[in-house]
Amino acid sequence: MNKIYKIYQLLYKTYGPQGWWPFISSGYHVLDYSFPKNSDEIFEVCLGSILTQNTTFTSVVKSLNNLHVKAAINPDKIESMDIETLKIAIRPSGYHNQKARYILEFIKFYKSLNGAVPTRDELLHVVGIGPETADSILLYGYNQLQFKVDAYTKRVLIKLGLIDEKAKYHDIKLLMENSLKESVKDKKELHIVYQEFHALIVNHAKEFYSKKPYGVGCFLKDIIT
Secondary structure, three states: OOHHHHHHHHHHHHHOOOOOOOEOOOEOOOOOOOOOOOHHHHHHHHHHHHHOOOOOHHHHHHHHHHHHHOOOOOHHHHHHOOHHHHHHHHHHHOOHHHHHHHHHHHHHHHHHHOOOOOOHHHHHOOOOOOHHHHHHHHHHHOOOOOOOOOHHHHHHHHHOOOOOOOOOHHHHHHHHHHHHHHHOOOHHHHHHHHHHHHHHHHHHHHHHOOOOOOOOOOOHHHHHO
């Protein structure tokens, strides 16, 4: 068994299933992998993925709740909103001027899809959509086999000596995906592992990797190395 999959198993055994992506109307959906159930929930994931750039998901929830109150977690509703109203609603997520622009640019792209599943390359050509945001949208919004790497993932892997501090997003993504594919052959199960693993890393890292020095008290190092 490779070390990456062993980390997943240890985290899953410790914390259990996470039920990501949590939705404003229904919350976390532990062991129910049928989400998103409709286009509104797909769009909510896309919207949340953009809002979560450079901030915490707690802040994103505040922004989504502000939009929910206005019945505006919907591309048409957001497009018809006054731009200043939109900025005020998403202010809790930070960078509200920039993110308002990104959201409106994404909506143009989203509508052009006419319900089709976007490719990763298409997403990366949308203003404001980088690799992490694209993978978040694809993994949780469209149930595609794209592993999402974030800052927590990198911190954990560096601490465990599995990557160098200079490792790039693409290199970390390939390491995670290739390692997991070695251990999980069924595509449906692999998708579940991708979703749960990212959420488990976030859960674990909030406790052990949110403050410097990173990794103090982390139980993975003694087990993995």
